[in-house]
C-alpha cells in the first residue's frame with residue numbers, strides 16, 4: 001500500500017495565548033483525507049508570540065505621549081525613525097527570525113514532508129521568503145495562505161516570492177487535499193479557484209476564491225498539535241460565522257480580509273457540538289469567539305446564551321459585539337444577564353470615537369447613547385467591557401477628541417479596558433479606496449504611499465499635527481491610561497490581554 005502523503009504546516013500567526021484557528025482547520029481537513037500532518041509553530045521552540053495590550057507601567061503614559069508626538073511630527077525624519085522603532089517592536093517573531101528559520105529547517109529535515117504549507121500574517125514576509133528558498137533547495141513544494149491574501153495587489157506581490165509554488169488566496173481549505181494532489185503531480189494549479197502563481201516567464205496568474213458558503217461542511221479544527229503547556233492557560237478559539245453582519249465601517253479591514261468578506265453563519269447545532277468536542281478532547285472550559293460581530297446572527301447568539309453551559313459545563317467565554325441600531329440587537333439588559341449566566345465574562349465593542357459625528361463619518365452604525373446603555377447593562381450583569389477606539393480619522397478635530405476623552409471619563413466605571421489605536425489605512429478598505437480615488441474630498445487627509453507587501457498605506461492629516469489636536473489627545477491618553485491601569489475584575493482576569 002502506498003504511504004500517505006506528508007504535509008508540514010507552518011504557523012506564522014504565532015500567538016501565545018491560544019492555538020491558531022487557520023492551522024487547526026487545515027490540519028483537520030488534511031487528516032480527514034488521510035494525509036499525515038505535522039505542525040511547526042515558533043511557540044514550540046520557545047519564541048514568544050506577540051504580546052497584546054500589556055498592562056501599563058509607571059512610564060506608560062509618558063511613553064504614549066512621546067509616541068504620539070513622534071507619530072504626528074511634521075518632520076519626516078522623526079516619523080520615519082518612530083515607524084522603524086514601532087515596526088521592530090511589533091513582532092517578536094521578526095525579532096527571532098533567525099531562530100524561526102533555523103528551527104523550520106530542523107523540522108523539514110526531521111519530518112521529511114512531501115509539501116510545506118505556511119499560514120502567515122503579512123508582517124512575516126522575510127521569514128516566508130527564507131522558508132521558500134530552503135524548500136526550493138530541497139525540492140519541496142510550498143504553499144502560502146493567510147488572513148490578508150484578499151486584495152489583488154497584495155496577492156500579486158506575494159505570488160512573486162522565489163521558490164513559492166502557489167499562493168492560496170481565499171478560504172480554500174475544503175479543496176486542500178485536491179490541491180495537494182495537483183501540487184505533488186505537477187498538475188495545473190490554476191484549475192483550482194483561489195490559487196495564484198507566477199509562471200516561468202514571470203507572468204502573474206490566478207486570483208482569489210469566492211467566500212466559502214457552507215461553513216458546516218468544514219470539519220471542526222484540530223488543535224492537538226499545539227504546545228498546550230506553553231500557554232499560560234487553556235483557551236480554545238471558536239468562530240460561529242465568518243464576516244460581519246454589519247460590514248460597512250469605512251476603516252475596517254476585517255471585512256476585507258480573506259475570511260471576513262460577506263457574512264456567513266454556521267448552524268447553532270454545529271457550533272455547539274464543536275464546543276462540546278473541545279471541552280472533552282482538550283479539557284478546556286475557556287473559549288474566545290473570534291467572530292467579528294458575535295451578535296450578527298441572533299439565532300446563533302441566543303443559542304450560545306442558552307446552550308453554552310450544556311455544551312461545556314463551567315464554561316467562561318469572551319467575544320466582540322456591535323451595538324447596532326436594529327430594534328433587537330441581542331444586547332438588551334435581559335440578553336446581557338443571560339450572556340453572563342452562560343459564562344460570558346468579557347465583551348469587546350467598537351466605540352471608535354466619543355463623537356457621534358465621527359462615528360457617523362465612519363459609517364459605524366452605532367449611537368453613543370446605546371453604547372452607554374450597553375456598557376452599563378453589561379457591567380451590571382457582571383460582564384467586563386472592553387472598547388476599541390481610533391484616533392485621527394479624516395474630519396476629526398480637537399473637539400471630537402475631547403468628546404472621546406469625556407466619554408471615557410464619564411464611563412470609567414463601566415469600561416475595564418480600552419484599546420486605542422492611531423488610524424491605519426489598510427489597502428482594500430472603503431476608506432483607502434475613497435482616499436485614492438477622490439483625493440481632496442477628505443480635506444487635508446491624504447495617502448502618501450502604498451506598501452502592497454504589507455497592505456498598508458501611509459497617510460498624512462494636517463489636523464493631527466496642530467497644537468490643539470495634540471492637546472486633546474493628551475487628555476484622551478490620560479483617560480485611557482486611567483482605565484487601563486486599574487486591576488481587571490477577577491472574573492475576566494483569565495482573559496486579560498486576550499481580547
Ligand code: B12
Nearest residue numbers: 013014022119121122145146147168171253254259260290
Ligand atoms: C482572532 C484574530 C486575532 C487573534 C488570534 C490570532 C491567532 N494567531 O489565532 C489575536 C487577537 C491574538 C490577533 C492578534 C493580531 N492580529 Co489578528 N485577527 C484576528 C481576526 C479578527 C480573526 C482571525 C480568525 O479567527 N479568522 C478565522 C480563520 C478561519 O480565518 P483565516 O485565519 O483567514 O484562515 C482561513 C484562510 O485565510 C485560509 N488560510 C489561512 N492560512 C492558510 C494557509 C494555507 C497554506 C492555505 C491553503 C489556506 C490558509 O484558510 C483558513 C480557513 O478558511 C482577524 C480578522 C479576520 N477577519 O481574519 C484578524 C487579523 C488576522 N489580525 C491581524 C493583525 C494585524 C493582528 C495583529 C498584528 C494586531 C496587533 N497589532 O496586535 C496581532 C498579531 C498576532 C500574531 N501575529 O500573533 C490582521 C492581519 C493582517 C495581515 N497583515 O496579515 C487581521 C486580518 C485583522 C485586520 N483586518 O487587520 N488576531
Ligand code: SF4
Nearest residue numbers: 244247248249252292
Ligand atoms: S462592526 Fe466591526 S467588524 Fe463589522 S464592519 Fe464595523 S468595524 Fe468591521
